[in-house]
Amino acid sequence: MLRALAELLLLAVPAGVVSTFVLIRRLGFVADTVTHTVFPGVVIGFLAGGAGGVFPGALVAGALTAVLLTLLTLSRRVTDDTAMAVLLAGMFALGVVLVSRRTSYRADLTAFLFGRLLAVTAAQLAQTAAVGLLVLAALGLLAKELRLRAFDPQAAAAMGYRVWALDLVLNLSIALVVVAAAQSVGTILVIALLILPAATGRLLSGRLAVITAVGVLAAAVAGYLGLAVSYAASVTYGLRLAGGATVVLALVALYLLALLVRRTDAVA
Amino acid sequence: MPDVALRIERVTVAYDGRPVLQDIDGQVLAGETVALIGPNGAGKSTLIKAALGLVPVASGTITVLGRPPADARRDVAYVPQADTLDPQFPISVAQVVLMGRYRRVGWLRRPGRADRRIAADALDRVGLADRARARFGTLSGGQRQRVLLARAIAQQPRLLLLDEPFNGVDAVSQDALLDTIGGLKQQGAAVLISTHDLSLAHLACDCACLLNRRMHGFGPVGEVLTADLLLAAYGAAHGALYGAA
Amino acid sequence: MPWLDVAFHRALIEAVLVGAAAGLLGVQVVLRRLSFFTMAMTHATFPGVVVAAVVGVNLYLGGAGAGLLAALAVVALSRRRGHDPSTATAVALAAAFALGVALLSAQAGFTKDLTAYLTGSILTVTRQDLGVAAAVTAAVALVLAAGHKALTYTAFDHAGARAAGYRTAAIDLGVLLLIAVVVATAVPAVGTILTLALVAAPAGAARLWTDRIGTMTALAVAVAVTSAVTGLLLSRAWDVAAGGAISLTAAAVFAVSLLLARRRY
Numbered sequence: 001m002l003r004a005l006a007e008l009l010l011l012a013v014p015a016g017v018v019s020t021f022v023l024i025r026r027l028g029f030v031a032d033t034v035t036h037t038v039f040p041g042v043v044i045g046f047l048a049g050g051a052g053g054v055f056p057g058a059l060v061a062g063a064l065t066a067v068l069l070t071l072l073t074l075s076r077r078v079t080d081d082t083a084m085a086v087l088l089a090g091m092f093a094l095g096v097v098l099v100s101r102r103t104s105y106r107a108d109l110t111a112f113l114f115g116r117l118l119a120v121t122a123a124q125l126a127q128t129a130a131v132g133l134l135v136l137a138a139l140g141l142l143a144k145e146l147r148l149r150a151f152d153p154q155a156a157a158a159m160g161y162r163v164w165a166l167d168l169v170l171n172l173s174i175a176l177v178v179v180a181a182a183q184s185v186g187t188i189l190v191i192a193l194l195i196l197p198a199a200t201g202r203l204l205s206g207r208l209a210v211i212t213a214v215g216v217l218a219a220a221v222a223g224y225l226g227l228a229v230s231y232a233a234s235v236t237y238g239l240r241l242a243g244g245a246t247v248v249l250a251l252v253a254l255y256l257l258a259l260l261v262r263r264t265d266a267v268a
Numbered sequence: 269m270p271d272v273a274l275r276i277e278r279v280t281v282a283y284d285g286r287p288v289l290q291d292i293d294g295q296v297l298a299g300e301t302v303a304l305i306g307p308n309g310a311g312k313s314t315l316i317k318a319a320l321g322l323v324p325v326a327s328g329t330i331t332v333l334g335r336p337p338a339d340a341r342r343d344v345a346y347v348p349q350a351d352t353l354d355p356q357f358p359i360s361v362a363q364v365v366l367m368g369r370y371r372r373v374g375w376l377r378r379p380g381r382a383d384r385r386i387a388a389d390a391l392d393r394v395g396l397a398d399r400a401r402a403r404f405g406t407l408s409g410g411q412r413q414r415v416l417l418a419r420a421i422a423q424q425p426r427l428l429l430l431d432e433p434f435n436g437v438d439a440v441s442q443d444a445l446l447d448t449i450g451g452l453k454q455q456g457a458a459v460l461i462s463t464h465d466l467s468l469a470h471l472a473c474d475c476a477c478l479l480n481r482r483m484h485g486f487g488p489v490g491e492v493l494t495a496d497l498l499l500a501a502y503g504a505a506h507g508a509l510y511g512a513a
Numbered sequence: 514m515p516w517l518d519v520a521f522h523r524a525l526i527e528a529v530l531v532g533a534a535a536g537l538l539g540v541q542v543v544l545r546r547l548s549f550f551t552m553a554m555t556h557a558t559f560p561g562v563v564v565a566a567v568v569g570v571n572l573y574l575g576g577a578g579a580g581l582l583a584a585l586a587v588v589a590l591s592r593r594r595g596h597d598p599s600t601a602t603a604v605a606l607a608a609a610f611a612l613g614v615a616l617l618s619a620q621a622g623f624t625k626d627l628t629a630y631l632t633g634s635i636l637t638v639t640r641q642d643l644g645v646a647a648a649v650t651a652a653v654a655l656v657l658a659a660g661h662k663a664l665t666y667t668a669f670d671h672a673g674a675r676a677a678g679y680r681t682a683a684i685d686l687g688v689l690l691l692i693a694v695v696v697a698t699a700v701p702a703v704g705t706i707l708t709l710a711l712v713a714a715p716a717g718a719a720r721l722w723t724d725r726i727g728t729m730t731a732l733a734v735a736v737a738v739t740s741a742v743t744g745l746l747l748s749r750a751w752d753v754a755a756g757g758a759i760s761l762t763a764a765a766v767f768a769v770s771l772l773l774a775r776r777r778y
Contacts, residue, residue, distance in 0.1 A: 028603035085548035089710030090764030100754035158346035192607035242618035248611035
């Protein structure tokens with residue numbers, strides 16, 4: 001229980017920060033694509049090395065997708081969204097096909113997709129912390145360049161920045177957060193962590209720093225609330241509610257709350 | 269003889285093997301303003317991108333401040349059209365102008381006090397110092413264009429490239445833009461402005477380059493923007509209109 | 514018809530019908546760049562299906578109803594400050610899916626139902642399912658044929674279409690609803706991911722070979738139906754999940770088109 005909470009709080013910080021860049025770059029579909037393409041990596045890792053193989057498998061698949069997506073936006077041959085849809089569905093289908101060969105097909109699939117929040121190990125906590133620090137370091141050090149690229153890519157190129165390299169850094173960061181969260185929250189529900197924090201922040205503010213702060217806070221609070229609800233439901237009412245899902249629903253509730261707050265458009 | 273900031277020699281640019289610009293010649297001197305005139309699709313934006321080294325040149329050479337374009341970017345500022353930017357983007361006017369300092373600040377470091385002062389001065393020069401804390405998207409189209417010019421000024425460039433800066437700009441902002449460009453010229457910057465507004469070219473520029481895929485004239489504004497040459501560049505319909513006006 | 518008593522025969526018919534509907538609709542999805550919205554629809558039908566199963570109403574009605582709500586939510590959220598359509602779509606997707614998972618996890622037999630939902634169970638389709646799929650496919654074909662001028666106009670030039678007197682908001686919403694209906698029809702039979710693959714990949718592949726909408730539509734339907742049937746046969750031969758096999762086949766056609774059709778587009 002405490003480990004689950006620690007995992008969620010460790011995830012909240014990088015998720016809140018990455019979601020800000022996902023918001024300003026409009027990468028909702030990219031983030032969703034990565035959450036699905038990591039899945040075959042998880043399956044192959046598990047088939048090859050058991051539970052210990054999941055993390056490296058996801059890491060390889062995530063990094064590969066980040067590179068592919070960066071190349072895709074460079075080439076502009078197909079409209080981005082069609083190619084991404086095919087990549088997403090194709091990779092996910094590969095994972096399903098591989099896992100469907102196993103006899104414990106259904107239980108495995110469910111665990112991969114929805115995570116085991118209450119079964120988080122100390123090793124997983126360490127992985128999450130390490131990945132989180134890496135992402136925060138990368139995005140923190142390149143914050144001003146990434147912001148310029150998001151706001152005005154033409155000017156960024158004119159100033160001599162390599163836009164594709166900045167894109168790769170962000171895509172890799174998204175993939176890393178997905179990988180870190182895959183085992184606890186599950187690959188499919190991670191999309192909520194990559195979208196909702198900053199979307200909530202944007203409803204309340206037009207300043208990037210405030211959006212990020214609100215996002216981190218919302219993710220952390222939702223982590224606590226969701227876990228508490230899931231726990232209370234099972235102990236008090238004997239109702240089993242998937243922990244990952246209640247965390248996401250808490251995040252949705254915070255988002256809806258922000259929708260109701262009167263909006264002000266001033267930056268200050 | 270002042271320095272040549274931008275030199276274009278027999279330049280041809282092609283997309284997918286089809287030439288979009290052919291045999292272009294011209295130059296912009298320090299302290300001089302040149303208008304890039306031509307109809308839509310004439311290749312004005314392409315020529316600007318080539319000067320930035322963002323579009324490969326099929327033949328000929330472009331030299332910026334004596335160097336290849338890609339090596340001179342630190343001293344070149346580019347001003348895009350304001351309406352290509354997302355008005356919902358969560359960023360303040362001051363932050364946009366500060367972006368002009370990023371290249372000089374360098375990787376991994378935050379802009380310092382001196383950078384902030386340069387940015388504030390630049391915003392003051394375009395007359396928008398009082399809007400520094402407003403969100404970029406809340407400004408009018410003309411004001412946004414002025415903010416982007418301020419960002420370019422904050423870069424302290426020796427060559428300034430402006431892509432259709434007067435499109436959809438109100439009279440107040442147009443005057444502010446013309447004033448600021450005049451001031452930059454006085455300080456010795458070279459300025460290249462693409463536009464299809466002939467009266468603004470007369471008002472703001474020393475020389476003009478008349479363009480429609482090929483070059484139809486280059487030289488002092490009064491000698492280039494004549495009915496004959498415009499007829500050649502724009503085709504019969506526009507030439508007749510200009511002659512009648 | 515005794516031929517239809519064989520589960521595999523019913524699965525074949527279902528594959529053809531769903532493939533045709535997905536291929537037809539895919540053209541609109543690709544031209545209007547609605548892939549992500551389609552993805553959101555596949556997730557959004559989920560809570561509806563769960564609620565319908567618990568309450569005991571028709572699963573298709575539950576799925577389509579939830580899809581409708583999600584479509585309206587996306588349209589409403591897109592108008593909020595700082596929310597572009599992709600953010601709004603992602604919000605609706607994440608919220609709906611989490612709701613479905615939470616609801617389902619409270620039920621017994623969680624794992625089994627979820628797997629069927631994600632990867633489909635095409636081998637268990639009933640005659641009634643076939644009836645629904647046939648009706649939806651026919652309806653989609655009819656609507657697209659009747660409205661193709663308006664659809665093409667609005668997809669190509671939204672402002673111009675409005676100026677020409679088309680009710681663009683109604684047409685846009687109509688397309689979104691059509692997507693919701695096709696997804697709701699396809700998901701229970703063939704699974705969420707498969708639906709996206711079958712909608713986006715054939716039309717995307719067709720677009721690589723031609724610039725004409727008519728040719729593109731014919732190609733998209735042909736690719737979608739062929740992929741569905743081929744995938745089904747492969748899944749039987751190699752004993753893998755049918756939904757995954759069909760998706761992979763469609764994705765492979767797209768990948769090959771991307772390599773071979775290099776000089777077009």
